[in-house]
Amino acid sequence: MQLSESFQWIEALPLVRLIVIIPGLYPAISALHILGIALLVGCIATVDLRLLGVFTTKLDDALPSLIRMALTGFTVAATTGMLLVSVRIGNYAFNPAFLTKMALLLIAGTNALVLRLRAGSADVRHGLGTFRGRLAAALSLALWTSAVFSGRWIAFI
Template sequence: MEALVGLWTDLGRITGIALSTPVYAAVSALHVVGIALLFAPIALVDLRLAGFLRGLDTGALSVLRSTAKLGAGLAVPSGILLASARPDEYLANPTFLAKLAVVVLALANAVAFEVAARRLGLPALLDRAAGRLSALASLALWLAAIGLGRWIAFT
């Protein structure tokens, strides 16, 4: 664990995020953009899977899922960079650790959904119990991750 914290600390120094307020602010802004690109489309997909927004066809859902993947591709690495500014503090913060756990669960749920969608086809998951359960778990997990992320600032 010490080696991981050391690497994380080095990352903060190498990127300049640990030493530069403008760099930290830019990465923070990128993180917010990533969260927006992740959550907004995935919320629409989840609402459709849960039986709402029936006007969203599988083509629209495909575009939304791709956009959410782009958002995750921005949010996760930028979040790692943000935490590299003060890894010891973040790793000692129970709220941060809870957020990490929730994000891992949300990503695992997303991967399981993607595997099922590729194997069975997306239409097979629409308006079915498995799709609804995945969607409701996704909404709850991503909302929890966002809430915990905001709470970190106050802990």
């Protein structure tokens, strides 16, 4: 199956057609996507700023909960993002801003995974006060912010 045939197949799926046909559904999914991004980036930025020492130790007990909320935000953003892309996947697949966003998301996710693995624990608090924790946090802030900017540029390219 050719790539363009695969894209046409995805765009013809019944769920994807419903997104196109039902008035208001695409904007509703888009709004959920933005809410997922807000939850993800808001929580991750808070954790990153704590790892960088910007926030005090009073936040430490909340860090595991913030990570869980960020993962929930990621799940919402990823699910809704796949639905949004499926409507015009043939266009998105060649959009430089979209491809950049996908690469940034992959790198940001890898950064988060490496931080957890290097800390030897699923608890991000083990990265507090360490060079690796601060480096991962600074990289995380830059990557997630860049992914948001790239996502906004998709419509303009």
